[in-house]
Amino acid sequence: MKKQVILDGSQMKDEKGAMQYLARVLKFPAGYKGKLEEVEDLLSSIDVPMDIIWLHHEVMMEKLGEFGEELFETVMACAEENDKIGLYVAKSLFEEE
Secondary structure: OOEEEEEEHHHOOOHHHHHHHHHHHHOOOOOOOOOHHHHHHHHHOOOOOEEEEEEOHHHHHHHHHHHHHHHHHHHHHHHHHOOOEEEEEOOOOOOOO
């Protein structure tokens, strides 16, 4: 059975808070320093099947700007490279097409 993790973009209010939130939800090790490179390394090394469901993606992008884009692209790239990770982005009913 795959582990399911829900990321709520509305909880990512600034860069530091977003990185702390990821660490808590994805259960990163205690030595995690909150760098994008670490997120990439940790997600790339996951060997237990996991589905990441990302809610309120558009809220995170709006609040975090360029950093939000980099963070999302990092997680998306890891999901594409690591076949143990499935990434699903929930589309908001209020998002314009």
